[in-house]
Amino acid sequence: MSVESIVARCEALYDDIELGAVREWKHATGCKAIGYMPVYVPREIIHAAGMLPVGVMGGGDSIEIIRGDAYYQSYICHIPRSTIELGLTGRLDALDGMLFPAICDVIRNLSGMWQLMFADKFVRYIDFPQNFSAGVGGEFYRQELRRLADDLGALAGHAVTDDALNESIALYNENARAVRDLYSLRARHPHWVPSVELYLLLRASNVMEVSEHTALVRGYLTAAEQLDRRPMDNIRVVVSGVFCEQPSLGLIRALEQSGCYIVDDDWVLVTRYVTEDVESGTDPIGAIADGYVKHGVATSSRYIADEVKGQYLVERVRALDADGVIFASPSFCDPALLERPMLQAALKRAGIPHSSFKYAENSGQFHAIKEQTGTFSDSIKLWGTV
Amino acid sequence: MSAESSASVKPVQKETSMKLQKQMIGAHFERLGRAREEGKKVVYTFVPGNLNELVWAFDMLPVHPEINALQSGMRKKSGDYVMEAEKHGHSEDVCTYVKCDIGMLKRGNIGPTGEKLPKPDLLLLSYTGCFTFMKWFELLRQEYDCPVAMLQCPTRAKGKKHRRW
Numbered sequence: 001m002s003v004e005s006i007v008a009r010c011e012a013l014y015d016d017i018e019l020g021a022v023r024e025w026k027h028a029t030g031c032k033a034i035g036y037m038p039v040y041v042p043r044e045i046i047h048a049a050g051m052l053p054v055g056v057m058g059g060g061d062s063i064e065i066i067r068g069d070a071y072y073q074s075y076i077c078h079i080p081r082s083t084i085e086l087g088l089t090g091r092l093d094a095l096d097g098m099l100f101p102a103i104c105d106v107i108r109n110l111s112g113m114w115q116l117m118f119a120d121k122f123v124r125y126i127d128f129p130q131n132f133s134a135g136v137g138g139e140f141y142r143q144e145l146r147r148l149a150d151d152l153g154a155l156a157g158h159a160v161t162d163d164a165l166n167e168s169i170a171l172y173n174e175n176a177r178a179v180r181d182l183y184s185l186r187a188r189h190p191h192w193v194p195s196v197e198l199y200l201l202l203r204a205s206n207v208m209e210v211s212e213h214t215a216l217v218r219g220y221l222t223a224a225e226q227l228d229r230r231p232m233d234n235i236r237v238v239v240s241g242v243f244c245e246q247p248s249l250g251l252i253r254a255l256e257q258s259g260c261y262i263v264d265d266d267w268v269l270v271t272r273y274v275t276e277d278v279e280s281g282t283d284p285i286g287a288i289a290d291g292y293v294k295h296g297v298a299t300s301s302r303y304i305a306d307e308v309k310g311q312y313l314v315e316r317v318r319a320l321d322a323d324g325v326i327f328a329s330p331s332f333c334d335p336a337l338l339e340r341p342m343l344q345a346a347l348k349r350a351g352i353p354h355s356s357f358k359y360a361e362n363s364g365q366f367h368a369i370k371e372q373t374g375t376f377s378d379s380i381k382l383w384g385t386v
Numbered sequence: 387m388s389a390e391s392s393a394s395v396k397p398v399q400k401e402t403s404m405k406l407q408k409q410m411i412g413a414h415f416e417r418l419g420r421a422r423e424e425g426k427k428v429v430y431t432f433v434p435g436n437l438n439e440l441v442w443a444f445d446m447l448p449v450h451p452e453i454n455a456l457q458s459g460m461r462k463k464s465g466d467y468v469m470e471a472e473k474h475g476h477s478e479d480v481c482t483y484v485k486c487d488i489g490m491l492k493r494g495n496i497g498p499t500g501e502k503l504p505k506p507d508l509l510l511l512s513y514t515g516c517f518t519f520m521k522w523f524e525l526l527r528q529e530y531d532c533p534v535a536m537l538q539c540p541t542r543a544k545g546k547k548h549r550r551w
Contacts, residue, residue, distance in 0.1 A: 102517070103517075104517045105515075105516055105517050108541065125538045125541065127541045129538065129540075130513060130520065130536065130538050131536070131538060140540065144540075222400070222410070285445065300521070303513070303520050303524070303536065304524065305536065309524060309527075317407070332480070333480075334480050334481055334517065334518050335517065335521065337476075337477040337479070337480045338456075338480055338484065338518065338522070338525065339521060339524075340475070341474065341475035341476055341525070342524060342525065345528065
């Protein structure tokens with residue numbers, strides 16, 4: 001497969017907000033599909049129940065919000081509005097259930113609204129432990145996962161077995177390794193892997209069976225290394241804050257066009273939330289819980305008790321030899337925007353340049369952002385700082 | 387306003403409980419103002435989670451950041467505090483409870499009734515579901531050299547064990 005054909009396929013999936021691929025998968029397999037919102041859910045358990053995990057990451061810039069706005073005050077972010085719009089217009093009808101992970105108060109409350117609006121669907125709010133010791137938060141989370149597995153098994157009509165869980169864990173480990181390789185290639189040769197292509201590949205995982213997605217990423221890696229793409233005179237940046245409401249393709253393109261190679265980011269974080277392989281074995285549910293508490297990625301939705309706040313970002317910048325950080329945060333996003341001053345302070349202490357802007361998933365004008373990030377890039381190129 | 391219309395304004399009728407509440411809150415801020423000279427330890431915590439009895443049982447005094455914000459708002463002090471927090475990098479579109487409290491802290495931590503609030507000896511984060519609380523205490527932790535303890539109350543839909551679908 002060529003890079004062009006892979007990217008074209010991913011873009012078609014991205015554009016299909018009617019979830020046509022999910023409908024086709026259900027028709028072909030006779031199985032159910034379960035939606036989930038950012039930033040993380042244990043997809044292995046859905047998969048082990050014989051269901052398709054489907055990432056629901058808002059409506060982007062593709063739909064007009066009419067009904068969604070009626071449910072929210074003006075000072076609430078955009079992703080719950082577009083998610084409601086998608087639901088009420090029937091675009092999510094292919095889903096037999098929805099999982100709402102604990103990311104913020106808005107998404108938590110959306111889970112309650114979903115139960116009222118779609119009373120015939122399976123709806124679950126997943127609260128994550130903020131205590132990361134195995135015997136406390138890990139044990140709580142293990143019980144939650146067991147309950148989730150039992151309920152998904154009841155919905156599927158068969159129990160979720162340890163064998164099925166181990167198989168699913170192995171497939172998702174393979175997928176995570178492929179995604180990590182994709183990120184590694186982009187960090188080493190950002191001109192080989194334009195970020196909009198990487199992003200589309202990640203978004204494809206939302207609606208695709210995991211092993212098929214792994215093959216797609218591996219195919220892209222092989223094809224991308226064979227292209228003779230020329231490097232640009234861009235700086236290297238880490239983008240932070242885009243873990244829930246997603247940026248549009250236009251925004252990602254604008255960042256790179258303005259002179260910034262993105263060498264790390266936190267979008268579609270579910271694909272690499274657990275940073276090491278989950279161990280399969282005699283206690284697969286426990287292994288998934290362990291993976292979460294021991295190897296979860298540092299992000300705003302995880303409480304940091306003793307570590308220095310923002311140190312993970314400083315270390316990431318240094319490990320990737322990045323020139324600076326761009327904070328891109330959705331408007332009204334408490335998790336991203338309350339985190340930001342702490343991260344900025346850590347960067348300041350470390351002497352790392354940064355710049356910040358806000359966006360909404362349906363932002364359509366990028367001129368001001370390009371000017372800002374372009375100036376950021378030029379300043380670093382000229383003076384090594386801002 | 388004319389004398390006639392001024393005369394027609396009825397005096398505010400306050401219930402006994404409202405007056406009592408005001409006295410209690412005022413007395414609490416006065417106790418906080420004397421905490422250091424009286425050798426009392428101070429614990430910052432949130433109202434939800436209701437850990438007051440625990441704090442009182444150890445003969446310590448609680449400070450509730452969201453009460454600070456509310457009381458500052460009632461006294462029309464919160465606008466300046468919010469702007470102060472925004473000067474320190476906080477976004478204009480996030481929780482103003484947090485920004486009011488952070489702004490008050492940056493302006494010298496003078497409480498809403500005029501007493502300087504003591505620094506915490508412990509940050510006791512009762513994380514009862516409001517995600518912002520977690521960020522709030524991460525922010526406070528940047529400002530104070532004291533231990534932090536978190537009590538997480540997991541959220542259960544409808545307040546009970548999940549229904550089997």
